[in-house]
Amino acid sequence: xxxxxxxxxxxxxxxxxxxxxxxxxxxxxxxxxxxxxxxxxxxxxxxxxxxxxxxxxxxxxxxxxxxxxxxxxxxxxxxxxxxxxxxxxxxxxxxxxxxxxxxxxxxxxxxxxxxxxxxxxxxxxxxxxxxxxxxxxxxxxxxxxxxxxxxxxxxxxxxxxxxxxxxxxxxxxxxxxxxxxxxxxxxxxxxxxxxxxxxxxxxxxxxxxxxxxxxxxxxxxxxxxxxxxxxxxxxxxxxxxxxxxxxxxxxxxxxxxxxxxxxxxxxxxxxxxxxxxxxxxxxxxxxxxxxxxxxxxxxxxxxxxxxxxxxxxxxxxxxxxxxxxxxxxxxxxxxxxxxxxxxxxxxxxxxxxxxxxxxxxxxxxxxxxxxxxxxxxxxxxxxxxxxxxxxxxxxxxxxxxxxxxxxxxxxxxxxxxx
Amino acid sequence: xxxxxxxxxxxxxxxxxxxxxxxxxxxxxxxxxxxxxxxxxxxxxxxxxxxxxxxxxxxxxxxxxxxxxxxxxxxxxxxxxxxxxxxxxxxxxxxxxxxxxxxxxxxxxxxxxxxxxxxxxxxxxxxxxxxxxxxxxxxxxxxxxxxxxxxxxxxxxxxxxxxxxxxxxxxxxxxxxxxxxxxxxxxxxxxxxxxxxxxxxxxxxxxxxxxxxxxxxxxxxxxxxxxxxxxxxxxxxxxxxxxxxxxxxxxxxxxxxxxxxxxxxxxxxxxxxxxxxxxxxxxxxxxxxxxxxxxxxxxxxxxxx
Numbered sequence: 117x118x119x120x121x122x123x124x125x126x127x128x129x130x131x132x133x134x135x136x137x138x139x140x141x142x143x144x145x146x147x148x149x150x151x152x153x154x155x156x157x158x159x160x161x162x163x164x165x166x167x168x169x170x171x172x173x174x175x176x177x178x179x180x181x182x183x184x185x186x187x188x189x190x191x192x193x194x195x196x197x198x199x200x201x202x203x204x205x206x207x208x209x210x211x212x213x214x215x216x217x218x219x220x221x222x223x224x225x226x227x228x229x230x231x232x233x234x235x236x237x238x239x240x241x242x243x244x245x246x247x248x249x250x251x252x253x254x255x256x257x258x259x260x261x262x263x264x265x266x267x268x269x270x271x272x273x274x275x276x277x278x279x280x281x282x283x284x285x286x287x288x289x290x291x292x293x294x295x296x297x298x299x300x301x302x303x304x305x306x307x308x309x310x311x312x313x314x315x316x317x318x319x320x321x322x323x324x325x326x327x328x329x330x331x332x333x334x335x336x337x338x339x340x341x342x343x344x345x346x347x348x349x350x351x352x353x354x355x356x357x358x359x360x361x362x363x364x365x366x367x368x369x370x371x372x373x374x375x376x377x378x379x380x381x382x383x384x385x386x387x388x389x390x391x392x393x394x395x396x397x398x399x400x401x402x403x404x405x406x407x408x409x410x411x412x413x414x415x416x417x418x419x420x421x422x423x424x425x426x427x428x429x430x431x432x433x434x435x436x437x438x439x440x441x442x443x444x445x446x447x448x449x450x451x452x453x454x455x456x457x458x459x460x461x462x463x464x465x466x467x468x469x470x471x472x473x474x475x476x477x478x479x480x481x482x483x484x485x486x487x488x489x490x491x492x493x494x495x496x497x498x499x500x501x502x503x504x505x506x507x508x509x510x511x512x513x514x515x516x517x518x519x520x521x522x523x524x525x526x527x528x529x530x531x532x533x534x
Numbered sequence: 535x536x537x538x539x540x541x542x543x544x545x546x547x548x549x550x551x552x553x554x555x556x557x558x559x560x561x562x563x564x565x566x567x568x569x570x571x572x573x574x575x576x577x578x579x580x581x582x583x584x585x586x587x588x589x590x591x592x593x594x595x596x597x598x599x600x601x602x603x604x605x606x607x608x609x610x611x612x613x614x615x616x617x618x619x620x621x622x623x624x625x626x627x628x629x630x631x632x633x634x635x636x637x638x639x640x641x642x643x644x645x646x647x648x649x650x651x652x653x654x655x656x657x658x659x660x661x662x663x664x665x666x667x668x669x670x671x672x673x674x675x676x677x678x679x680x681x682x683x684x685x686x687x688x689x690x691x692x693x694x695x696x697x698x699x700x701x702x703x704x705x706x707x708x709x710x711x712x713x714x715x716x717x718x719x720x721x722x723x724x725x726x727x728x729x730x731x732x733x734x735x736x737x738x739x740x741x742x743x744x745x746x747x748x749x750x751x752x753x754x755x756x757x758x759x760x761x762x763x764x765x766x767x768x769x770x771x772x773x774x775x776x777x778x779x780x781x782x783x784x785x786x787x788x789x790x791x792x793x794x795x796x797x798x799x800x801x802x803x804x805x806x807x808x809x810x811x812x813x814x815x816x817x818x819x820x821x822x823x824x825x826x827x828x829x830x831x832x833x834x835x836x837x838x839x
Binding site: 195198199202203206207208210211213215216217218219222223224225226227228230231233236237249253254286287288289290322340341342344380382384397399401402439440441442443444445446474476477479480483484486487490491492493494495496497498499500 | 579648650661665670673683685705708712713715745747751758759760764774777797798808809812814816817833836838
């Protein structure tokens with residue numbers, strides 16, 4: 117795919133901004149401030165960074181492990197430096213690694229074998245443990261829930277008898293309606309139960325599956341697990357197809373959706389390299405209107421540059437939901453896009469290598485700078501390893517700068533505003 | 535109480551006009567109620583003007599009379615009056631304190647930091663709907679306390695980790711949050727969820743919603759709107775919990791949760807990877823010799839606040 121002239125110009129502009137940012141990181145806050153002001157346009161000159169930023173009051177008995185105070189003017193104050201270093205990409209995009217199992221395998225479950233309390237402390241071979249889980253967390257439409265129960269004594273499977281098992285709808289006030297019996301059947305070392313969700317088509321939200329089993333004569337144990345169901349009539353839309361393009365130095369994944377409901381939506385997708393290696397994640401959050409439309413999920417260019425993996429990329433795990441703020445349940449899920457798509461073969465050079473800079477980030481830096489000028493300590497927790505290396509922070513915070521006003525610390529946090 | 539019970543059906547309490555006049559003055563002067571209703575307290579989310587919502591929402595109201603009756607739900611002020619204790623866009627600095635499971639607020643020592651005002655986030659985390667309710671309420675605080683010329687630190691504990699994460703992942707607002715500090719974070723869920731957790735920390739319906747599968751699938755933990763979330767954890771678990779929680783634990787959550795790991799595998803190191811994007815450990819990899827309750831204000835003391 118050939119990069120357009122307009123896009124190339126924007127990409128160069130981003131690189132220029134990025135270069136400025138890197139330069140500022142190396143030379144100190146002053147340049148950052150002038151750049152931030154430039155980005156805001158002509159305004160009154162910003163006050164200089166406090167010549168001697170105040171240090172935090174030393175916590176008693178924690179001299180070597182205290183938070184790191186702001187540094188002098190000849191280096192970027194630690195909180196600002198760390199904030200900038202932590203935001204090389206926009207929040208909607210980042211590196212995807214094999215460690216991101218939550219993103220690589222969305223909708224997985226995390227239950228594990230746990231010891232039945234009555235057997236805790238037994239010899240390892242006599243400890244009884246159980247696992248009650250299912251194939252997924254969330255289901256869309258009339259899907260089938262595959263749940264199973266495993267019980268072990270030591271490392272060996274332990275045959276158990278299911279005493280009672282059921283599934284019940286759950287609403288904001290708790291269980292809704294009558295429980296539906298859940299039938300288990302043996303499948304190797306497991307007891308399995310399939311729950312057809314068409315029987316719960318009237319319910320949107322959590323369904324609680326409960327099983328009580330006898331693991332020894334007269335010894336029973338009960339466990340429950342929750343699944344989340346979006347019935348067909350609450351599915352807010354559907355995915356159609358995805359496509360890709362170069363956009364402003366970034367990879368734009370266009371997700372075509374047909375939405376039936378307006379609202380605040382969140383969409384996520386994973387990006388893999390030619391060899392299937394995880395490369396990036398991208399997301400979209402925002403208000404959408406009903407109807408067919410393309411939702412942009414931008415993979416910021418520097419994410420791909422830092423990964424060092426050129427295209428073609430594979431786009432997978434495209435998923436999303438309509439968020440219902442303050443309601444319960446708080447989302448209506450779309451069925452995941454069942455297919456993957458392959459993008460054009462983009463060279464790495466097509467993407468920007470500039471750190472991401474947003475108006476919000478510049479505003480944050482400005483706020484931090486104002487704190488320093490007002491004598492408000494800027495603190496940041498030390499990372500492990502930094503704690504012992506942190507220089508001592510002597511003295512108390514300086515008085516606020518004239519005109520900066522004072523704050524009454526924790527006078528009455530519950531009090532109404534003045 | 536009978537009168538209240540009857541009018542509960544209608545959702546509005548009847549009262550004389552003189553009461554209303556008196557209440558206007560009382561309400562203006564009254565601090566936000568600590569909330570009533572006990573461990574299964576009700577919430578005003580989607581209930582303003584009437585009886586509190588949520589499971590077992592006993593004796594908790596969200597109408598304009600509740601302040602005088604002393605029976606407001608804990609989140610009445612932020613949810614129904616948009617009163618968070620913050621002054622929007624006032625060039626002020628706040629430290630938001632977000633409590634944990636089964637709480638209606640912080641209910642502990644606040645950070646006393648020069649130049650900052652401590653705010654108790656009155657988010658009700660007791661009901662089946664606690665995560666969405668509390669997240670909604672937290673949004674009120676963030677919108678008012680942490681936008682425009684204001685800026686914030688957010689300190690959360692236990693289930694507050696989940697609430698903050700849920701809010702980050704489901705909002706496109708760029709709040710002026712310098713960073714988030716988390717003690718004994720529940721963002722990875724707990725293998726004790728359900729009866730075990732309720733037995734330990736007091737019963738509330740939300741205790742059953744903190745299982746690893748539910749919590750880890752409730753929101754995208756990697757989306758923090760670009761803000762760094764610092765985590766500290768305790769390892770003073772007890773004999774019983776340590777059998778059920780993998781690796782080190784504080785009696786309620788294991789390090790895989792307190793340390794924001796993307797998996798539930800056992801670990802005794804808060805720094806161990808893999809971690810969710812933008813989540814890091816602070817101060818120490820080994821954690822603290824504290825139980826879950828003891829961890830609550832540890833971030834504050836470590837900050838020297």
